[in-house]
Amino acid sequence: MGKVVERADWFELILEAIDEAIHVVDDQGMTIFYNHNAAKFDCLQKEEVIGKYILDVYPSLTEKTSTLMHVLRTGKPIYHSLQTYLNKNGERIETVNTTLPIIEESQLIGAVEVAKDVSKLSALSNRLDQKKRIHDAAGVEQMHNFSSFLTNDPLLNEMLEKAKKAAAYPSSVVVYGETGTGKEVLVQAIVHESDRKNQVFIPQNCAALPESLLESLLFGSVKGSYTGAIDRKGLFELADGGTLFLDELQAMPLTLQTKLLRVLEDGVVRRIGDAKAIQVDVRLITALNMDPFEAVKKQILREDLFYRLHVSSFHIPPLRERKQDILLLSRHFIQTYHQQFSKNVKRLSEETKQLFMAHHWPGNVRELKHTIEHAVLMMPKEAEDITPSYLPAHLRTQKLEDETPDASLKSQVSSFEQTLIQEALNKHQGNIKKTAAALKIPRQTLQYKLKKYADAEI
Structure with a gap:
């Protein structure tokens, strides 16, 4: 029996640790479990909910609008459903719920709901409606332009x-390339070069939201179209006269791709639950982190939508295929962080250059940028050269594997220890006491190890 109780305790700890609201009711709608995140959303104490009938706790819901009660009534699961209600403080909470029946021996004994709070995203949509994100002169200057895209690669x-030529026309554009290659930089450059540069520019990642919320965000909604829905413009309406950028298009569900195709062909949108057609003038730019032809082949991108969008398409090759850009971009990022962090850093050491040229850069330009940022942060203020000791561990490990593939475990552990000590010393500007405290070893032990490694280099 003790083991069973212990296992149940573990399950409860796990459910409490999950970063989403979890609410469980029995077949009568009485709450039997309610985690910390659910209480935080609702501004309630757990004791106010557990053991209580759900509609007594949430007076703004009814048997029809409560997803938990709906599942108890029908016995059927609900996936990614939008629900809006007022919490104890009168705040409007909007969640995306997955609600499942609990079945035991063919009998419905309750329901469990996992809810993600998307109120902040809805608030963002409302702010977009108010401000329309129109770029004034200062905003335009902050956008990337074609001079922001640094390269020595002839094909690029x-x-x-x-792309500059395509920017001058309102036709659709597709940009594709691996994550971190600079797709949004190119997209912003195209917008900056266009005659819509002073108009609305709205970026939206299609992988960031569940289908029901993405549909509402893109096309808008009318009051009553789903539980808790309000009259709200979608991004197409908000971007009227400007540009809408949909990133990671291949992550958009196929059903929404069909609706997107209809908007592109007709130039009108219909809010969810509304038959009224609204004319929009929006330039659509899309991006994928894979080859669009491959996405069509895998049936995650509709072929008819792709050819409708494929007026102009531009591929950004990965950094490993344009190695001449590695040192060019490194110099640019060094200059950026030299100014930002007020450091004296000036260059890569020769050893670091070799390491960079040999690295595969799976994260592309973004990885290179963050690598330089990390190194500059780790360097003492007076240091001028970025040496391998300042680089992230995975790059140093690669160096070790490339150069000493047959090294013994003892020598590899020793080398790794030496690197950690050097990094800590750099961070604390050579202060032995602070370095020892950071490494959680006695000061005498640190001094002994430093002497040992210094003697080994003689």
């Missing part, structure tokens, strides 16, 4: 020239 420079 040729592509950028074509």
Whole structure:
């Protein structure tokens, strides 16, 4: 019996640790479990909910609008459903709920709901409606332009020239390439070069939201179209006269792709639950982190939508295929962080250059940028060269594997220890006492290890 109780305790700890609201009711609608995040959403204490009938706790809900009560009534699961209600403080809470029946021996004994609070995203949509994110002169200057895209690669420079030509026309554009290659930089450059640069520019990642919320965000909604829905413009209406950028298009569900195709063909949108057609003038730019032809082949991108969007398409190759850009971009990022962090850093050491040129850069330009940022942060203020000791551990490990594939475990552990000590010393500007405290070893032990490694280099 003790083991069973212990296991139940573990389950409760796990459910409390999950970063989403979890609410469980029995077959009569009485709450039997209610985690910390659910209480935080609702501004309630757990004791106010557990053992209580759900509609007594949430007077703004009814048997029809409560997803938990609906599942108890029908016995059927609900996935990614939008629900809006007022919490104890009168605040409007909007959640995306997955609600499942609990079945034991073919009998419905309760229901469990996992809810994600999307109120902040809805608030963002409302702020977009109020401000329309119109770029004034200062905003335009903050956007990337074509001079922001640094490259020495001839083919990439040729592509950028074509993109400049495409920027002048309102036709759709597709940009594709691996994560971190600079797709949004190119998209902003295209917008900056267009005659819509002073108009609305709204970016939206299609992978960031569940289908029901993405549909509402893109096309808008009318009051009563779903539980808790209000009259709200979608991004197409908000971007009227400007540009809408949909990133990671391949993550958009196929049903929404169908609706997107209809908007592109007709130039009108219909809010969820509304038959009224609203004319919009929006330039659509999309991006994918994979080859669009491959996405069509895998049936995650509709073929008819792709060819409707494929007026102009531009591929940004990964950094490993344009190695001449690695040192160019490194110099640019060094200059950026030299100024931002008021450091004396000036260059990569020769050893670091070799390491960078040999690295695969799976995270592309973004990985290189963050690597330089990390190194500059780790360097003492007076240091000028970025040496391997300041780099993230995975790059140093690669160096060790490349150069000493047959090294013994003892020598590899020793080398790794030496690197950690050097990094801590750099961080604390050579202060032995602070370095020892950071490494959680006695000061005498640190001094002994430093002497040992210094003697080994003689």
